[in-house]
Amino acid sequence: MCRRENNDLSGNDVVQSFITGSGSFPTFASLNSQLRILVLSLLPSTISDPKNLGTVLHFIYLSSGEGMGGGIRQLLEQVHRLSRRCLFRVLSMGPLPTHLAFIMDGNRRYAKKRGLEDGSGHKAGFSALMSMLQYCYELGIKYVTVYAFSIDNFRRKPEEVQSLMDLMLEKIKSLLDKESIVHEYGIRVYFIGNLGLLNDQVRAAAEEVMKATAKNSRVVLLVCVAYNSTDEIVQAVKRSCVDKADRDVERIQLVDIEENMQMSVAPEPDILIRSSGETRLSNFLLWQTGNSQLFSPDALWPEIGLRHLVWAILNFQRSHSYLEKKKKQL
Amino acid sequence: MLSLRVPSTSFHPRRFHAGALERRWRLGRDCFLSFSHPRGTRSLGVKSTKSEMAPFTAAEEETLPEGLHPELMPKHVAVIMDGNGRWAKNKGLQPWDGHRAGVEALREIVELCGKWGIQVLTVFAFSTDNWIRPKIEIDFLLNLFERTLKSELETLAKNNVRISIIGDSSKLPKSLLKVINEVEEVTKNNTRLQLIVAVGYSGKYDVLQACRGIAQRVKDGEIEVEEIDEKLIEQELETNCTEFPYPDLLIRTSGELRVSNFLLWQLAYTELFFAQELWPDFGRSGFIEALMSFQQRQRRFGGRKS
Numbered sequence: 001m002c003r004r005e006n007n008d009l010s011g012n013d014v015v016q017s018f019i020t021g022s023g024s025f026p027t028f029a030s031l032n033s034q035l036r037i038l039v040l041s042l043l044p045s046t047i048s049d050p051k052n053l054g055t056v057l058h059f060i061y062l063s064s065g066e067g068m069g070g071g072i073r074q075l076l077e078q079v080h081r082l083s084r085r086c087l088f089r090v091l092s093m094g095p096l097p098t099h100l101a102f103i104m105d106g107n108r109r110y111a112k113k114r115g116l117e118d119g120s121g122h123k124a125g126f127s128a129l130m131s132m133l134q135y136c137y138e139l140g141i142k143y144v145t146v147y148a149f150s151i152d153n154f155r156r157k158p159e160e161v162q163s164l165m166d167l168m169l170e171k172i173k174s175l176l177d178k179e180s181i182v183h184e185y186g187i188r189v190y191f192i193g194n195l196g197l198l199n200d201q202v203r204a205a206a207e208e209v210m211k212a213t214a215k216n217s218r219v220v221l222l223v224c225v226a227y228n229s230t231d232e233i234v235q236a237v238k239r240s241c242v243d244k245a246d247r248d249v250e251r252i253q254l255v256d257i258e259e260n261m262q263m264s265v266a267p268e269p270d271i272l273i274r275s276s277g278e279t280r281l282s283n284f285l286l287w288q289t290g291n292s293q294l295f296s297p298d299a300l301w302p303e304i305g306l307r308h309l310v311w312a313i314l315n316f317q318r319s320h321s322y323l324e325k326k327k328k329q330l
Numbered sequence: 331m332l333s334l335r336v337p338s339t340s341f342h343p344r345r346f347h348a349g350a351l352e353r354r355w356r357l358g359r360d361c362f363l364s365f366s367h368p369r370g371t372r373s374l375g376v377k378s379t380k381s382e383m384a385p386f387t388a389a390e391e392e393t394l395p396e397g398l399h400p401e402l403m404p405k406h407v408a409v410i411m412d413g414n415g416r417w418a419k420n421k422g423l424q425p426w427d428g429h430r431a432g433v434e435a436l437r438e439i440v441e442l443c444g445k446w447g448i449q450v451l452t453v454f455a456f457s458t459d460n461w462i463r464p465k466i467e468i469d470f471l472l473n474l475f476e477r478t479l480k481s482e483l484e485t486l487a488k489n490n491v492r493i494s495i496i497g498d499s500s501k502l503p504k505s506l507l508k509v510i511n512e513v514e515e516v517t518k519n520n521t522r523l524q525l526i527v528a529v530g531y532s533g534k535y536d537v538l539q540a541c542r543g544i545a546q547r548v549k550d551g552e553i554e555v556e557e558i559d560e561k562l563i564e565q566e567l568e569t570n571c572t573e574f575p576y577p578d579l580l581i582r583t584s585g586e587l588r589v590s591n592f593l594l595w596q597l598a599y600t601e602l603f604f605a606q607e608l609w610p611d612f613g614r615s616g617f618i619e620a621l622m623s624f625q626q627r628q629r630r631f632g633g634r635k636s
Contacts, residue, residue, distance in 0.1 A: 155633050230560050230598060233537060238558050241545045252542050254534055278627070283598040290533060290591035294602065319586075 084306070088139045091310065094317040097270030099143035100136055101292070103284055104129060106276030106300030113300070119163050124302035126171055130181060135309055137185045137219050143266045145222040147284045151194065151231055165202055168225065172205040176212060186218035192262045193227030194235075222266055229286035236260040263288055271312050275301040293319065394446055395618055402625040404578030406450040407443065408600070410592055411436065413584030413608030420608075431610035438613055444489065444523045450574050451525050454592045458498060458532040469503075475529065476506040479513050486513070490522035496568040497531035498539075524572055531568070533594025540566035569596055576600065579624045583609045583616070601627050 104125055111121030129146060136144050148168065154161060175182045175189065182189060191206040198206070206225070239260040244252050258264055268288045272281075277298040281289065295312045297304070394400055411432060418428030436453065443451045455475070461468065479493075486493060495510045502510075543566040547553050553562070569575035577593065577600045585606045589597065603620045605612060 152631060152633065230563075230595060233595065234558060234560055234563060237537075237541045237544060237563065238555055240541055241548050241555055241558065244545060245549065250542065252538070252545055254538055257538060257541055279602045279604070280600060281597060281602075282631075286594050286598060287534065287537070289589065290594065291588055294587045294589070294604075315587075 084135070084138065087310070091139065091313055091317075095320045096139065097141060097313065097316055099145070099267050099269045100141055100312075101145040101147075101269040101272045101285055101289070102129075102132065103147045103272070103274035103282065104301040105274055105278060107302060109276065110300040110302045118160070119167070121302065122164065122167055126167070128302045128304050131306075132304060132309065133181055133185075133187075133221065135306055137181075137187070139309075139313075141219075143220045143222065143269075145192075145224060145263075145266065145269060145285070147224045147227070147282075149193075149225045149227070150283065151197065151226055151228040152283065154197070154226075165199060169202050169205055172202065172209055175209050182209075182213060182216075182221075186216045187213060188216040188218075188220045189213045190220065190222045190265055192222050192224045192232075194231055195226060197226040220266060222263070224284070228283045229281075230283055232262055233257075233287060235262070258287075261287065268292065271295060271316050273297070273304075273308070273312055275299055275304050275308075291323070397622055398446075398618065399625060400447065403447055403621070404624055405448065406452070406572070406574040406577045406579075407448050408452040408454075408577035408580045408593055408597075409439065410454045410580070410582040410590065411609040411612075412582060412586055414610060416584065417608040417610045428610060435610050435612050439617055440491070440523070440525060442614060442617055444491070449524065450572050450577075451523060452528065452569075452577060452593070453525070454528050454531070454590075456497070456529045456531070457591065458530060458535050459591070461501065461530070472503060472506055476503075476509050479509050483513055483516060486517055486525075487520070490520045492517045492520040492522075492524045494524060494526045494571045495529055496526060496536075496571065497529040498535055499530065501530060526569070526572065528592070532591045533589075533597075534591060536567050536569070536593075537563070537595055539568070563595070567595060569593075579603060579620065581605060581612075581617075581620050583607055583612050599629065599631055601629070
């Protein structure tokens with residue numbers, strides 16, 4: 001950010017520059033969201049005396065430079081975490097979903113909208129995913145499933161498919177790092193899909209992560225990669241036919257197919273959230289989402305935030321008692 | 331779901347002596363796909379405004395409303411007709427009045443589909459989950475369905491509508507099965523519109539019966555396990571009765587945001603539209619809104635819009 005060039009600048013000057021955008025100080029618009037919230041929260045007390053605000057702004061600008069920047073960021077993160085914890089405590093008063101599923105749609109449109117290069121949409125999408133996982137696990141949701149890559153996506157241009165595979169390889173490997181979210185929350189990771197369709201490196205990395213996290217049991221992350229619901233059902237039907245080959249076919253029941261599904265490691269999703277406003281399932285969890293609440297916010301995946309999650313959960317809580325009554329009847 | 335579903339509270343066994351059964355049967359007979367003029371409804375004070383479904387021959391084909399493009403019309407529309415009971419409750423009426431109003435709405439939609447070139451309309455009448463209702467209620471509903479099919483056969487044949495019934499027929503009474511076979515046989519060559527009614531149906535059941543069919547074929551040595559693929563399952567599903575088994579658009583009324591196990595496999599790429607109105611209020615305007623929303627969507631099927 002900026003450096004204070006003249007020690008004699010008064011608070012009034014700073015505020016003026018801040019608001020008008022002149023001088024060497026950045027404007028309100030250029031602050032990141034955390035600093036904006038801090039500034040706004042200080043406004044009421046400084047209305048009568050702008051000098052106070054000016055002093056604080058000085059402090060912020062100075063500390064946001066090298067060295068002390070990390071400290072302020074950490075402080076703000078702690079403030080955020082605390083307020084999130086309060087919000088989640090309120091939400092936990094009502095019923096919470098056990099399993100949330102996400103279709104992460106809209107990365108490329110996001111990159112185009114922001115005028116970024118092609119690959120950065122997916123990178124931004126990955127950060128959004130990490131934040132969303134953090135919120136879910138903080139809230140106490142045990143299972144989260146994400147639709148990372150569909151079998152249909154292999155039909156895209158080879159360069160795009162390759163860059164996605166490279167990104168996935170990088171991110172899958174990063175899950176094994178000590179500082180990763182996997183270790184922070186004790187996540188058990190599953191990779192669901194036709195892994196044989198992936199290249200050897202990605203498949204090997206995925207299997208390594210599954211093996212390394214096999215002992216974790218607190219929360220579960222299911223990443224659907226090279227996945228199609230119809231493909232999953234075909235594999236389950238094949239296995240059922242083989243298992244029951246020696247028995248009467250009439251004895252094949254729903255449970256026989258279900259236990260052969262790859263997604264049988266998790267219960268059915270309570271909520272399915274698809275970003276970017278499209279309202280379709282796109283061959284994702286067709287078998288498992290028969291009774292799930294479907295929610296499709298207009299935000300593109302990298303723009304998805306805490307508010308969308310809270311809104312989905314509030315809607316879930318609204319219809320929960322009715323759905324429980326129906327389930328008990330079955 | 332289609333309005334065969336009557337809340338279980340109105341079918342308390344104690345209240346179900348012979349007289350009440352007869353009266354409710356007479357009143358309820360006019361619900362659900364009843365296109366003939368209702369008799370014996372004076373006590374209800376609710377009259378239907380249309381007595382018969384207007385024939386939609388080619389000569390009467392309507393031009394599409396403004397804003398809808400003929401080349402973007404969906405070929406197959408599926409509908410979950412939810413909200414009859416709530417509609418009746420809101421108006422202070424009895425549940426079967428809600429079903430009658432639901433029938434009017436369905437009639438309108440069937441006519442519009444015929445006029446606007448939609449080729450298949452699938453409606454969710456009775457789910458496998460509904461079998462848990464009291465036996466008396468189920469018997470009543472299936473009896474109702476049977477009588478309605480019988481009375482509507484002529485109208486359907488005249489309007490060039492083909493009827494197909496999908497679902498688990500093993501639990502249906504023999505007389506109903508006989509009527510279903512007759513209706514399907516008589517209308518099988520009709521080409522204007524195919525009306526698929528799902529009775530005793532759920533998406534999971536459909537996949538299960540397909541799986542059993544395939545397992546039998548494997549056992550008979552007709553196919554190998556390795557040959558099982560998506561195409562094979564598609565052929566074994568009950569929606570193989572139509573050329574377009576995959577709905578382009580699914581509409582669910584009454585604001586509920588879920589699919590409720592209707593058409594599982596077939597909904598892989600279907601555009602979903604959730605309408606706030608209850609089914610009896612849905613009608614032409616709601617249908618146009620759903621179609622306009624459908625026509626504006628970008629369908630990519632996993633690929634990229636080039």
